[in-house]
Amino acid sequence: MRTESRTIYIIGAGIAGLTLALALAKFGATVVVLERAPGIHEEGAGLQISANARKILDHLGLSDALNTFAFEPAALDIVPFEAKKPLVSLMLGETIRERFGAPYTVMHRADLAGALYKACRRFANIDIQFGVEQVDVELHTRGASILFQDAAKQNINARPFAVIGADGVHSQIRREVMDGPDARYSGMVAWRTMVDIDPLSDLFSTTNSTLLWGPGFHAVLYPIFAHGKFNVALFTKIKKTQIDRGTVLQNPSLPRGLMRSPHFKAILENAAMGWTYWPLYGVSTNVWHRGPVGLIGDAAHGMVPFQAQGAVMGIEDAAVLASLLMSKPTALEALTEYAALRRPRVRKVQQISAWNGEIYHMSWPLTMGRDLVVWFQGPKAHLKRLAWIYGYDALHAPGRAEANPA
Numbered sequence: 001m002r003t004e005s006r007t008i009y010i011i012g013a014g015i016a017g018l019t020l021a022l023a024l025a026k027f028g029a030t031v032v033v034l035e036r037a038p039g040i041h042e043e044g045a046g047l048q049i050s051a052n053a054r055k056i057l058d059h060l061g062l063s064d065a066l067n068t069f070a071f072e073p074a075a076l077d078i079v080p081f082e083a084k085k086p087l088v089s090l091m092l093g094e095t096i097r098e099r100f101g102a103p104y105t106v107m108h109r110a111d112l113a114g115a116l117y118k119a120c121r122r123f124a125n126i127d128i129q130f131g132v133e134q135v136d137v138e139l140h141t142r143g144a145s146i147l148f149q150d151a152a153k154q155n156i157n158a159r160p161f162a163v164i165g166a167d168g169v170h171s172q173i174r175r176e177v178m179d180g181p182d183a184r185y186s187g188m189v190a191w192r193t194m195v196d197i198d199p200l201s202d203l204f205s206t207t208n209s210t211l212l213w214g215p216g217f218h219a220v221l222y223p224i225f226a227h228g229k230f231n232v233a234l235f236t237k238i239k240k241t242q243i244d245r246g247t248v249l250q251n252p253s254l255p256r257g258l259m260r261s262p263h264f265k266a267i268l269e270n271a272a273m274g275w276t277y278w279p280l281y282g283v284s285t286n287v288w289h290r291g292p293v294g295l296i297g298d299a300a301h302g303m304v305p306f307q308a309q310g311a312v313m314g315i316e317d318a319a320v321l322a323s324l325l326m327s328k329p330t331a332l333e334a335l336t337e338y339a340a341l342r343r344p345r346v347r348k349v350q351q352i353s354a355w356n357g358e359i360y361h362m363s364w365p366l367t368m369g370r371d372l373v374v375w376f377q378g379p380k381a382h383l384k385r386l387a388w389i390y391g392y393d394a395l396h397a398p399g400r401a402e403a404n405p406a
């Protein structure tokens with residue numbers, strides 16, 4: 001493994017970019033993160049972090065921080081539309097820990113971003129610059145150069161070992177530097193809010209997460225005790241024209257009959273904080289790098305969040321790419337191997353996420369067959385069915401180098 005310092009620029013300080021910065025810094029790289037926003041900002045609220053990503057975060061030294069704000073649900077209650085009780089409660093908690101070697105937790109995304117940022121600040125070899133509005137990356141035959149204006153409006157020109165676009169689903173690096181595709185609108189939006197726990201505690205478990213199915217829509221709810229609230233994400237269909245014209249109303253455009261469900265009704269009646277909506281986009285591209293410029297996280301593979309794996313895949317990307325960037329002789333070799341390792345796995349996760357949407361949103365009479373199968377499979381079937389996701393160990397992926405002591 002090479003040990004001399006390599007300078008790597010990361011565009012975007014989201015979950016993926018910050019995880020990569022931390023992982024690289026632990027290997028001894030010099031890391032510069034350029035973020036457009038004026039500070040760490042995470043829109044929305046809840047985030048589920050499954051065992052495969054939690055292992056990586058623990059390895060990066062975040063275990064104590066996560067233990068202070070993350071909650072570990074004992075199970076996932078699945079409640080079909082209009083049902084009063086869960087059809088099945090899929091085991092999480094201790095069962096996941098034992099089987100996959102790390103917990104499955106839920107948290108406020110701002111807490112995770114804050115913990116990653118705080119951890120990055122401890123490394124003198126990480127420089128995070130905020131308020132960088134314009135970044136130009138140019139590819140040459142033998143590398144890439146980067147030109148940007150820092151927050152003090154000074155022009156900076158650099159020729160790093162690699163530039164990594166962690167700039168989200170609408171990635172400028174993907175579209176402009178790699179001539180990659182625009183993100184595609186999925187037809188659905190996520191409505192997000194947080195709701196007081198007390199008024200809902202008769203209907204919803206405070207030890208479990210809840211997945212509510214409906215015809216053409218669904219919702220996910222779980223307690224985030226560090227914020228004293230239930231996190232709610234409600235997913236509904238909305239036409240692209242409405243989004244483009246900015247004519248989406250302030251509240252979830254309610255699908256017909258939604259209030260027939262006691263669970264949806266209770267959520268809507270108690271959403272005192274109001275809702276924010278988030279159009280869901282996906283990215284499908286085989287081009288994850290050009291020369292020494294690569295992509296991670298949503299920039300490479302944005303997906304609908306119906307398997308709760310978008311951020312998790314970004315964290316895995318970071319773990320795999322950091323070791324390759326520090327152990328391969330050139331960035332091109334590192335990125336080529338990274339893409340070959342990651343693309344098939346991530347594509348499979350994208351597919352299962354989209355397929356979950358079909359299952360969650362079924363209408364009667366298809367729901368009868370679906371509910372029977374899910375009930376018959378029982379509370380443990382997911383442990384086997386999803387073992388390829390939760391049991392994956394990115395820390396021991398091929399090509400991984402030994403980390404320098406931090």
Ligand SMILES: Cc1cc2nc3c(=O)[nH]c(=O)nc-3n(C[C@H](O)[C@H](O)[C@H](O)COP(=O)(O)OP(=O)(O)OC[C@H]3O[C@@H](n4cnc5c(N)ncnc54)[C@H](O)[C@@H]3O)c2cc1C
Nearest residue numbers: 012014015016036048168190297298305308309310311312
């Ligand atoms: C409702 C909902 C629920 C979800 N739940 C889960 C879940 O439970 N578990 C899970 O794993 N995933 C979940 N996801 C997906 C997850 O939120 C995303 O996959 C993840 O946040 C993507 O992280 P990222 O760092 O790749 O991108 P982003 O979070 O989009 O970060 C990109 C960063 O780059 C910056 N940036 C953009 N352009 C530029 C530029 N040109 N120059 C400089 N900076 C730039 C942005 O300001 C931003 O800070 C959910 C998504 C939604 C919508």
